[in-house]
Amino acid sequence: MSDKLICEVFKSSRKEEMYLYVDKRQGLTNVPEPLLETFGKPVPVFTMLLTADKKLSRVSAADVVEGINDKGFYLQMPPPKEAYLLDVHRAHVASHSDAD
Numbered sequence: 001m002s003d004k005l006i007c008e009v010f011k012s013s014r015k016e017e018m019y020l021y022v023d024k025r026q027g028l029t030n031v032p033e034p035l036l037e038t039f040g041k042p043v044p045v046f047t048m049l050l051t052a053d054k055k056l057s058r059v060s061a062a063d064v065v066e067g068i069n070d071k072g073f074y075l076q077m078p079p080p081k082e083a084y085l086l087d088v089h090r091a092h093v094a095s096h097s098d099a100d
Contacts, residue, residue, distance in 0.1 A: 005065060007050040014040030017078035021050075021064050030072020039075075 005023055012018040020039060022028060024047055028036065036042070048054075054061040059076050067074030 003051055005050045005068065006047060007064070007068070008047045009045045010042035011045050012039045013043055014038070015078060019045070019076040021068060021074040021076065022072065023068050026072060028073075035073075035075070 006025070007021050008024040008027070010020045010022070010028075012020075015038075018039065020028070020031060020042060022031065028042060031039075050061055050065060052062040052065050056064065058079065059074075064074040064076075
């Protein structure tokens with residue numbers, strides 16, 4: 001691959017904030033069927049010229065390029081839930097199990 005890649009980005013129809021990045025020339029041909037089943041219908045979001053030093057909001061462009069080169073796609077997972085919400089949930093569960 002050259003230093004530049006025309007990348008197509010799809011969002012998941014099933015999982016909020018999950019995205020697939022692929023080489024536009026290859027499309028979704030390199031994405032494994034089990035992943036597509038979990039991902040749901042890929043909804044095109046945009047196409048961009050991707051370089052390793054391009055600024056992306058939640059992922060490293062270099063990681064995206066590497067994933068596309070290695071596997072034919074890059075899967076961006078949703079961000080983790082807010083840590084404090086998890087702490088609140090754990091405290092709630094702990095308080096209820098202490099009562100047992």
